[in-house]
Amino acid sequence: MTRTKLYVGIYVVLFAFATVQALVEFAGFLESAYWEAFAAIMVLSAIKAVLVAAYYQHLRWEPRSVSYLVAGGLVAATALTGAAAFSIL
Amino acid sequence: MSSHEHGLPPKSSISRWFLTTNHKDVGILYIVTALFFLVFGGVLALLFRIELWEPGAQVLSELSYNQSVSAHGLLMVFWFISPFAFGFANYVVPLQMGAEDLAFPRLNALSYWLYLFSGLLFGVSFFQGSTFAGGWTMYAPLNVPAYIPDGALGATTAVLALVMFVASVTVSSVNFLTTMYRMRAEGLRMRDLPIFSVSILLTVWMMLFAFAALLAALMILSADHIIGTKYFVYQITQSGAVTRTVGNEAASLLWAHLFWFFGHPEVYIVFFPALGVMAETFQTFAGRRLVGRKWFILSMVLVALQSFMVWMHHMFLTNINLTIKTVFMATTIGISLPFDLMMFSLIYTLIKGKVRFKTPFLFTLGSVILFIVGGITGVFLGAVVLDYQFRGTYWVVAHFHYVMVGGATALFGGLYYWYPKMTGKMYDEFLGKVNFAMYFVGFNLLYFPMFVAWETPRRVFEYEAGLTVWHQIATIGGLLLGASFLVMFYNLFVSLWRGADAGDTPWEYATSAEWAVSSPPPMDNFPGLPSYRDGSLSFLSESAVAARLRGDGTASTDGGDPTADGGVATGTALDTATETHLETEDVEHADHASIWPFAVGLGAFLTMLGLSGVQQGTIVGTEYAALLGVGGVVTFGSLVAMTREPFHAPEAALAERFPYADVEKLKLGMWVFLASDVVLFGAFIGSHAFIRVAHGWREWHNLIPAEHVTMPGLINTYLLLTSSFLVVLAMVAAKKGSRRGTVLSLVGTLALGIGFLVNKALEWQHLFHVHSEAFPQGWDLSTNVASSTFYLTTGLHGAHVAVGLVICAYMTIRAWNGAYQGDPDAIEYFGLYWHFVDIVWLFLFPLFYIL
Amino acid sequence: MFYVNKLRDICYRNDFYLSLLLTKDMAGSWLGAHIDGVLLHAGDVRAPADVFGDIYQVFLILGTLVGVVVIAYTLYNSYKYRAQDGAAPESVDRPSLGELPTSGGGGRKLFLSFSISAIIVLSLIGWTYTTLLYVENEPAQHEDRMDVDVVGHRFSWEFVYPNGHSATGTLRVPKNELVQLHLTSNDVFHNFGVPELRVKADAIPGQTTTAWFVGKETGEYAAHCYELCGSGHSYMDATVVVMERDAYREWYNTTSGGNETEAVKP
Ligand code: HEM
Numbered sequence A: 001m002t003r004t005k006l007y008v009g010i011y012v013v014l015f016a017f018a019t020v021q022a023l024v025e026f027a028g029f030l031e032s033a034y035w036e037a038f039a040a041i042m043v044l045s046a047i048k049a050v051l052v053a054a055y056y057q058h059l060r061w062e063p064r065s066v067s068y069l070v071a072g073g074l075v076a077a078t079a080l081t082g083a084a085a086f087s088i089l
Numbered sequence B: 001m002s003s004h005e006h007g008l009p010p011k012s013s014i015s016r017w018f019l020t021t022n023h024k025d026v027g028i029l030y031i032v033t034a035l036f037f038l039v040f041g042g043v044l045a046l047l048f049r050i051e052l053w054e055p056g057a058q059v060l061s062e063l064s065y066n067q068s069v070s071a072h073g074l075l076m077v078f079w080f081i082s083p084f085a086f087g088f089a090n091y092v093v094p095l096q097m098g099a100e101d102l103a104f105p106r107l108n109a110l111s112y113w114l115y116l117f118s119g120l121l122f123g124v125s126f127f128q129g130s131t132f133a134g135g136w137t138m139y140a141p142l143n144v145p146a147y148i149p150d151g152a153l154g155a156t157t158a159v160l161a162l163v164m165f166v167a168s169v170t171v172s173s174v175n176f177l178t179t180m181y182r183m184r185a186e187g188l189r190m191r192d193l194p195i196f197s198v199s200i201l202l203t204v205w206m207m208l209f210a211f212a213a214l215l216a217a218l219m220i221l222s223a224d225h226i227i228g229t230k231y232f233v234y235q236i237t238q239s240g241a242v243t244r245t246v247g248n249e250a251a252s253l254l255w256a257h258l259f260w261f262f263g264h265p266e267v268y269i270v271f272f273p274a275l276g277v278m279a280e281t282f283q284t285f286a287g288r289r290l291v292g293r294k295w296f297i298l299s300m301v302l303v304a305l306q307s308f309m310v311w312m313h314h315m316f317l318t319n320i321n322l323t324i325k326t327v328f329m330a331t332t333i334g335i336s337l338p339f340d341l342m343m344f345s346l347i348y349t350l351i352k353g354k355v356r357f358k359t360p361f362l363f364t365l366g367s368v369i370l371f372i373v374g375g376i377t378g379v380f381l382g383a384v385v386l387d388y389q390f391r392g393t394y395w396v397v398a399h400f401h402y403v404m405v406g407g408a409t410a411l412f413g414g415l416y417y418w419y420p421k422m423t424g425k426m427y428d429e430f431l432g433k434v435n436f437a438m439y440f441v442g443f444n445l446l447y448f449p450m451f452v453a454w455e456t457p458r459r460v461f462e463y464e465a466g467l468t469v470w471h472q473i474a475t476i477g478g479l480l481l482g483a484s485f486l487v488m489f490y491n492l493f494v495s496l497w498r499g500a501d502a503g504d505t506p507w508e509y510a511t512s513a514e515w516a517v518s519s520p521p522p523m524d525n526f527p528g529l530p531s532y533r534d535g536s537l538s539f540l541s542e543s544a545v546a547a548r549l550r551g552d553g554t555a556s557t558d559g560g561d562p563t564a565d566g567g568v569a570t571g572t573a574l575d576t577a578t579e580t581h582l583e584t585e586d587v588e589h590a591d592h593a594s595i596w597p598f599a600v601g602l603g604a605f606l607t608m609l610g611l612s613g614v615q616q617g618t619i620v621g622t623e624y625a626a627l628l629g630v631g632g633v634v635t636f637g638s639l640v641a642m643t644r645e646p647f648h649a650p651e652a653a654l655a656e657r658f659p660y661a662d663v664e665k666l667k668l669g670m671w672v673f674l675a676s677d678v679v680l681f682g683a684f685i686g687s688h689a690f691i692r693v694a695h696g697w698r699e700w701h702n703l704i705p706a707e708h709v710t711m712p713g714l715i716n717t718y719l720l721l722t723s724s725f726l727v728v729l730a731m732v733a734a735k736k737g738s739r740r741g742t743v744l745s746l747v748g749t750l751a752l753g754i755g756f757l758v759n760k761a762l763e764w765q766h767l768f769h770v771h772s773e774a775f776p777q778g779w780d781l782s783t784n785v786a787s788s789t790f791y792l793t794t795g796l797h798g799a800h801v802a803v804g805l806v807i808c809a810y811m812t813i814r815a816w817n818g819a820y821q822g823d824p825d826a827i828e829y830f831g832l833y834w835h836f837v838d839i840v841w842l843f844l845f846p847l848f849y850i851l
Numbered sequence C: 001m002f003y004v005n006k007l008r009d010i011c012y013r014n015d016f017y018l019s020l021l022l023t024k025d026m027a028g029s030w031l032g033a034h035i036d037g038v039l040l041h042a043g044d045v046r047a048p049a050d051v052f053g054d055i056y057q058v059f060l061i062l063g064t065l066v067g068v069v070v071i072a073y074t075l076y077n078s079y080k081y082r083a084q085d086g087a088a089p090e091s092v093d094r095p096s097l098g099e100l101p102t103s104g105g106g107g108r109k110l111f112l113s114f115s116i117s118a119i120i121v122l123s124l125i126g127w128t129y130t131t132l133l134y135v136e137n138e139p140a141q142h143e144d145r146m147d148v149d150v151v152g153h154r155f156s157w158e159f160v161y162p163n164g165h166s167a168t169g170t171l172r173v174p175k176n177e178l179v180q181l182h183l184t185s186n187d188v189f190h191n192f193g194v195p196e197l198r199v200k201a202d203a204i205p206g207q208t209t210t211a212w213f214v215g216k217e218t219g220e221y222a223a224h225c226y227e228l229c230g231s232g233h234s235y236m237d238a239t240v241v242v243m244e245r246d247a248y249r250e251w252y253n254t255t256s257g258g259n260e261t262e263a264v265k266p
């Protein structure tokens, strides 16, 4: 039963973070301080993603090896994006 | 013994081969099919080798020449070499690791049929005007319709054939990984796997990620062909005049990055199985254990990891910066070092051996020699200043043929090595040696002159007259190499009847388990449950297994305490496995025949062929529309039929499952698939980011109309988050046994998902028809590169949502009928997928709506 | 002996070891002074063609050596340890069916040979890396260089000179001048290369790449396209004409912003 409460709590957080992301734009931060706003928005997305993965996909309670599996894909995709973008800077 | 054939017709019956899901049958199908594509690609090669007899175009027209070269490369790299290796993998790996079959036998058959039909589809492309003619590397923008003469139908089909091939590879990777982690014989730790199985394991890991990146590239390319997005073209030029620009400075580089990010791992994907065969046969025919086995394996692991960090050595002559060139030079050289170790390890394994020069060993020994030449010439290429000159010349051609076809040489050794096991017959040794002699001489006559004549540019028929003699020698070598295969096929074919009985173990000093069973092995592979608990292979009788399970159940895992609570998991893997095993005692010999994998493959073939008739958003003929319709119905119908068909692949009661002991096999399969999907979406998002960086990150806004606002995205975020939450509730309800709760939550999910799609459709409609000063014609798929990335990336996500909704609808109906109560696994696995789609959106929303 | 001389030769002519020890300016002035007091024109510059020639030779020699030794050793071992009929019973422990795989002995030897190969490869690459830095950075040292834009078209090459003069099919350059090419493409991906001058770079639509060379002998040099670009790819050639400096200047003065097309192969 407490598990269900936890799920509800996370849902509320996710909802709130999404709203905050939109508010950052509505408040005009993207005009005044683009890169700071950029960082804030991406960090919020990352936190949301981790919450969904950890609790809704219950990676928290799976063997670590499952998380490593997914992390492998994530590292590969990040390496591709990062190195490719860097190569033309 | 018909019950042991799992309801399959005998091998002599044609229908057997359409119905089978058995790994040994599928392995043989793979091998035979791969050899067919070898001949296909080989004939094309001989065609252009003859063209190269003298400079200039005599035999083939210019475009035919380009088609032959391109099709040859694609066929050999995709449809021959890897599938050939995976024929052995299918046949041998389950035997080596002590499994009765792969984890998902029907998916395995599906992989095969997708593979076969993708190859046939590629064949069809020749008859649609012309097939793809832009080289196997498919550089942009020569790969888009604007630069393909006389309509791109055949080229589109070729691209779609590749997409289908990648689908086959992905299914197969998921299957192999699940199998190898969950179905090893008791006492067989990961590190104890025979070396060929280790090589396949690492190959599959690379495949999982590398092919996902290729899939992204190919899907984008298909979109450029079919719906007219503009990813891979910077400007369209007609007879010298620029007619169209789309703001995509990164077009060509993007393709190069995506392709080589796949392409370099691919060369190891091709080579690793060969390495496994080399090590396996060196041990057997020298009668020695592999020297430094641990280091050999470690080297392979390092290479597999690092293979994803060397791709830009194919791009040294583009405008990538010096820093990144330095990094990639270092990683390239770094990756060559483990190979040194592996080669030395093989060579030292011979010492104190009792070397018998049987045909398989001759081939693998030859392969080692060829690889040494290929490796050394690769180091030349790793020196960037040298590469600057070798790039685009026959040096590269010679290098990669020495390594790739060198690797294939070992696989031919593997064919001779396992032939007695697969057929029960011995091939003719004399003919085998003749085959090898012709092959080896032919090979070197063909490829070595290319080093000498390296100044010849690649993929041309016009070359310096002074080099003619070298090209003539190469052509002669090519013909000899081709002829050597006639000897091989004759030998292997005739020996099916005339060959001596091979016995269980024709090779002295062979150690792995496939040699401990009859030739060919029985349907269930082993006379009992294989176990290595006592340090060597033994087969446990049913009663021994039962005793073991009653007595000391903990003996079976090295993955932690099997009775520990697995959190939300519904019981421990061991319990589940035991239950299934005992429960299904009587259905264990259940029907393992299924026609649906074949039907899905056929349906996909028709669909793809129909799709090739859609060019830039318009369909070119009613026959294509019909194909599309029929194909869609066949595919969907067969998938549903396959889902509803009773099919049981029991897991062994005792097995080594580290490190996934607590992850049920379907769940593990789902996670493995999701990991590859992470790379797919990662590559899509990465492509968007790369294009945007190249264009100027903040100038990007100028490509987007003001009407493109945040609100629809935010609403969709809310919808998707809520639907995710409902799936969680559905699972909780099912666990508690509340049918009402389950159905309600699933219906809610369905409704929200549909809402998501409807909202998106409205938004797109609006954007398609904006009328602003900057975008008087609206903002559609082909307006500019920003619109292309927006529609395609969010569209791919939308397609994931749609697939999820179909599954969700199916589950809702089942839940209504009372399914899942107290057994929420299926909902949980669907949830994994749905939440993943949710997570992707969490990144698409800011990237495409806010930033 | 020839090889030893050759190697020494290369070491002497190699200014890159120096530039590792000295700052770039010091190395430059030292070399300049060493050669003939002042750097007059680019005739003394070590052109990419020289760089390539030296490195290629060293790689070829070492590569052949290593290849021959390793292959010979492999064949020797397999022959030496061949199975012989009626051989005396041996004391070697042979693998048996059904055993769990383990290592054979000989790890020490393995690491020794691995280390040797690693040292050879790493030092070769380390050395060529310094030449890479040279090749990449040298044009910036020559403010008097000649800059030419090269544009790939299906299926011809267009050259645009600093004064805006554009010519298709032929690039004229003065002897002993450092020529920096800026390449791009008007349609698809091409690659421009002049094998004898050892200059090559991709020509990518939407992007600009650079490459440089010095023509030290007058004459005509063939250029080709090295990236498949369509049906005319095999014929996509051009000519680079290296002229005496005076003759070049004379010719250049007759040009202005106009176009000129010289004979291209069909
Ligand atoms: C000793 C290790 C190796 C090194 C240092 C190396 C290095 C390179 C480099 C730098 C290139 C790019 C050449 C260019 O296009 O300018 C290249 C091309 C290639 N290599 Fe290797 N390589 C090695 C081993 C292998 C292996 C094991 C394979 C496959 C089994 C392989 C297959 C290829 C292929 C297919 C290409 C050409 C792709 C194309 O342009 O069509 N290489 N190699």
Ligand SMILES: [Cu+2]
Pocket: B263, B264, B267, B310, B311, B313, B314
């Ligand atoms: Cu590579």
Ligand SMILES: [Cu+2]
Pocket: C190, C191, C225, C226, C227, C228, C229, C230, C232, C233, C234, C236
């Ligand atoms: Cu070309």
